[in-house]
Amino acid sequence: MLCKCGQEAGESQFVSFEYAGLKFSHMAKDSNTCLECLKKEKAAIFEKYGRDVVFIKDGRIKVKWELFKEYPFGDEAEISKRNRYTRILEWLSILSTRRSGNFVFEPDHLNIRIAYTAKYAFMRLADAIEYGRLVCANRPENWVINLVFEKTLLSKEGVLGLT
Ligand SMILES: [Zn+2]
Numbered sequence: 001m002l003c004k005c006g007q008e009a010g011e012s013q014f015v016s017f018e019y020a021g022l023k024f025s026h027m028a029k030d031s032n033t034c035l036e037c038l039k040k041e042k043a044a045i046f047e048k049y050g051r052d053v054v055f056i057k058d059g060r061i062k063v064k065w066e067l068f069k070e071y072p073f074g075d076e077a078e079i080s081k082r083n084r085y086t087r088i089l090e091w092l093s094i095l096s097t098r099r100s101g102n103f104v105f106e107p108d109h110l111n112i113r114i115a116y117t118a119k120y121a122f123m124r125l126a127d128a129i130e131y132g133r134l135v136c137a138n139r140p141e142n143w144v145i146n147l148v149f150e151k152t153l154l155s156k157e158g159v160l161g162l163t
Contacts, residue, residue: 003034049084095120103128132159
């Protein structure tokens, strides 16, 4: 099948590529779109939203978790922007819908989600800790960060440095 650009689109598959010094992983490519057009499409979304939410510091991707501070059931524009941020963090292997081996908050409603469908786990403990500090510190719940299917890792007090 031909892509809209006139090139052979190639089969549908998951692809990875680099853009702006970042690795975009497990990107779903369909059989109507060539890899170059997929890259362009994702790069445009990254330029519009991604640069608000991630930056590179000392060679590591850092996330502005404070953007996730407001409870996501607010105005539609805010929700859709946050959903974009979430998807971009998934592309960059910072968040994952796979829980096993990744880090999640308990209680569960503190985790990042897109509407009623996908719920996300943190792939790096450092991000979970920062999210805990920036987003969950003032929550009344006594939360913990769990490495899924392992023992409890960090308590709220531990993360906030109260003990
Ligand atoms: Zn194309």
